[in-house]
Amino acid sequence: MDLRIEELSTSNLRGLRDLRLAPGQERFVAPVLESIAEAYVTPTTWPRAIVGNGEVVGLVMANWDPDSEREAFRAGIWRLNVDEKAQGRGVGRFVVNEVAAEARRRGVSRLTVLCERGDGGPENFYLACGFVPTGEELFGEVVGGLAMG
Known part of the structure; x- marks a missing residue:
C-alpha cells in the first residue's frame, strides 16, 4: 500500500468522516469527528x-x-484511528514512524502515547512499535514512552 500523511482539508474530510473501526475498538479511541473538533480548539495538536x-x-x-x-x-x-479494512496492513506502524520522524525534526527526545488496556485494545500494538510503559497512568490510561535515539 502506498501510504502518506497529509494535513486535514476539505478533500479528505469526507473520507475521515466515513472511517470505521473494527467492532469493539470504539471504546479505546475517540471518534474521528471528536478528534477533529478537539484539534480545532487545541493549537498544539x-x-x-x-x-x-x-x-x-x-x-x-x-x-x-x-x-x-x-x-x-x-x-x-x-489518537490513532485506522479503518477496519486497512488494519493489519502496516498502516499503524507507518504512522508511528512518521510521527517519530516529525518528533526528531522538532528535536524531541521522547515520544509518548496514552492507551487503555483491554482485549482488542492498542496496548500490544504500541509495545510492538517499541513504546515502553513508564509506570505512569493518566485518565485511567497507561503511558508509554519511545526514545528518539
Whole structure:
C-alpha cells in the first residue's frame, strides 16, 4: 500500500468522516469527528489524515507542547484511528514512524502515547512499535514512552 500523511482539508474530510473501526475498538479511541473538533480548539495538536492508495484510511493526532508541565503531554500520539479494512496492513506502524520522524525534526527526545488496556485494545500494538510503559497512568490510561535515539 502506498501510504502518506497529509494535513486535514476539505478533500479528505469526507473520507475521515466515513472511517470505521473494527467492532469493539470504539471504546479505546475517540471518534474521528471528536478528534477533529478537539484539534480545532487545541493549537498544539497536529491532526493528519492517513492516505493509502489515494483513499483515506485513518487519522492520527499528535500533540507538540514542549512547555507542558507533564512530560506525557509534551510530544505524543493522542489518537490513532485506522479503518477496519486497512488494519493489519502496516498502516499503524507507518504512522508511528512518521510521527517519530516529525518528533526528531522538532528535536524531541521522547515520544509518548496514552492507551487503555483491554482485549482488542492498542496496548500490544504500541509495545510492538517499541513504546515502553513508564509506570505512569493518566485518565485511567497507561503511558508509554519511545526514545528518539
